[in-house]
Amino acid sequence: MMNTFSQVYKDDPITSHHIIPLDFDSTYTVPESHLWSQSDESHQKYQTGAPQDSLIPVIDLCDTNAMDLIGQACETWGVFQVINHGVPLDLVKRVDFEARRFFAMTTHEKRKVLRSPSGSTGYGVPKISSFFAKCMWHEGFTIMGSCVDDAKVLWPHDYQRFCDTMDTYQNQMKLLTRKLLLLILQRFDVTHEEMNWATSTHGSHGALQLNSYPSCPNPSRTLGLAPHTDSLLLTVLNQNGVTGLEILVEGLGWIPVKPVEGAFVVNVGDLLHIFSNAKFPAVYHRAMVNQSKHRISVAYFYGPSIESTLAPLSKNGNPCFRSLPVKEYIELKVRHNDKALSLIRI
Numbered sequence: 377m378m379n380t381f382s383q384v385y386k387d388d389p390i391t392s393h394h395i396i397p398l399d400f401d402s403t404y405t406v407p408e409s410h411l412w413s414q415s416d417e418s419h420q421k422y423q424t425g426a427p428q429d430s431l432i433p434v435i436d437l438c439d440t441n442a443m444d445l446i447g448q449a450c451e452t453w454g455v456f457q458v459i460n461h462g463v464p465l466d467l468v469k470r471v472d473f474e475a476r477r478f479f480a481m482t483t484h485e486k487r488k489v490l491r492s493p494s495g496s497t498g499y500g501v502p503k504i505s506s507f508f509a510k511c512m513w514h515e516g517f518t519i520m521g522s523c524v525d526d527a528k529v530l531w532p533h534d535y536q537r538f539c540d541t542m543d544t545y546q547n548q549m550k551l552l553t554r555k556l557l558l559l560i561l562q563r564f565d566v567t568h569e570e571m572n573w574a575t576s577t578h579g580s581h582g583a584l585q586l587n588s589y590p591s592c593p594n595p596s597r598t599l600g601l602a603p604h605t606d607s608l609l610l611t612v613l614n615q616n617g618v619t620g621l622e623i624l625v626e627g628l629g630w631i632p633v634k635p636v637e638g639a640f641v642v643n644v645g646d647l648l649h650i651f652s653n654a655k656f657p658a659v660y661h662r663a664m665v666n667q668s669k670h671r672i673s674v675a676y677f678y679g680p681s682i683e684s685t686l687a688p689l690s691k692n693g694n695p696c697f698r699s700l701p702v703k704e705y706i707e708l709k710v711r712h713n714d715k716a717l718s719l720i721r722i
C-alpha cells in the first residue's frame with residue numbers, strides 16, 4: 377500500500393531534485409560543498425552557547441507530577457527528556473545495533489536502497505536539504521511501516537532481524553507518543569473529538585528516521601542537520617549517548633541537549649504548535665557533528681491521519697491559525713519549509 381504521506385512528496389518540484397549523501401568511505405577532508413560559513417545559516421547565530429545542564433527538564437514518567445512537568449516543559453521550551461518511559465532498554469540497544477549495521481555497509485550497498493527523488497523512504501540526505509546552499513554531514517534511512525522491500529535488497533538471506541526490530545520499535549514508539557499526548561493535552565480544555573484526533577492510532581502516521589553523522593575532520597565548519605522544526609505532532613529521539621542535538625533558545629542561542637542514559641528527547645512539532653493554538657512552541661533544533669565519534673540518532677515522528685483536518689483547539693482562545701487539511705499543511709511545509717507556519721497564521 378502506498379503510504380499517504382508519500383503522495384505529498386511525490387512530484388514535488390522542490391524536493392524532487394536528487395541529492396545523494398557523500399561517499400563518506402573515501403572522504404578524508406571536508407569538500408567545499410559541505411563547508412558552512414556564518415552567512416550560510418541565514419538568520420541564526422552559528423556558535424553554540426554554554427551548556428545549561430538543568431535547563432531542559434528530565435521528567436520521570438512515573439512521577440506523580442509528570443503531567444504538570446511535561447505541560448510546563450512543552451509551554452516553556454517545546455522540548456523535554458523522558459525517563460522511565462516503559463520502552464525496553466534492550467529494544468533501544470537492538471535498534472542502535474541494526475542502524476549501525478546498516479550505516480557500516482559500503483556506499484555502494486547503501487545506494488541500492490536510495491530514496492528516489494520523489495520518494496519518502498530509503499537511504500538519502502535530509503528532506504530539507506534543498507532549502508540550504510550547503511550540504512549536511514549526514515546520511516539517513518527513512519522507514520514508514522514495513523521496511524521489508526529495502527531490507528531484502530540489503531540482506532537477501534538475513535533481512536528479518538532488521539525488519540522485526542524496526543517494526544517492534546515503531547509499535548513501542550506509537551504507544552509512547554500516544555501516552556505522552558494524552559498527558560500533554562489534559563492541560564487544555566479538549567473535546568472528545570479533539571483528543572481522538574490527536575491520539576487515535578487509527579489512520580495515524582508514524583515515520584522512523586535513522587540518522588548517521590560520521591566523524592568529521594572539520595566539525596566547526598560543518599552541520600549534521602541544519603536548523604529546522606519537525607513537521608508532525610511529536611518527535612521522540614534517542615541520541616545514543618553522544619552529544620550533538622542543540623535547541624535554539626531565545627536570548628541564549630544554541631543550547632546543547634545533554635544525553636541522559638536511557639532517556640528520550642521529546643519535542644513539539646509544527647502540528648502540535650498549531651493544534652495547541654501556539655501555546656506550545658515547535659522548537660528549532662539542529663545536530664552538530666563530532667571529530668572523533670560516529671554519531672547515530674534515531675527519531676520517531678508521530679502525526680494524525682493525513683486525511684484529517686487540523687484546527688487549533690476550539691475552547692482555548694481566538695485561533696491564531698486557520699483550519700486546514702493536514703495534507704495541505706504538509707504540502708506547505710514541503711514547499712516553503714520554515715515559512716509554512718506564517719502562511720496559515722490569522
Ligand SMILES: C=C1C[C@]23C[C@@]1(O)CC[C@H]2[C@@]12CCC[C@@](C)(C(=O)O1)[C@H]2[C@@H]3C(=O)O
Nearest residue numbers: 502503504518583585604605606607608677
Ligand atoms: C515524517 C517525516 C518527518 C520528516 C519528513 C518525514 O517524511 C520523514 C523524515 C523526517 C525528517 C528527518 C530529518 C529532519 C526533517 C525536517 C527532514 O528533512 O526529514 C524531518 C521531517 C519533518 O519533520 O518534516
Ligand SMILES: O=C(O)CCC(=O)C(=O)O
Nearest residue numbers: 585587620621663673675
Ligand atoms: O540527531 C539529532 O540529534 C537530531 C535529529 C533530528 O532533529 C531529526 O531527525 O529530525
Ligand SMILES: [Fe+2]
Nearest residue numbers: 604605606661
Ligand atoms: Fe528534527
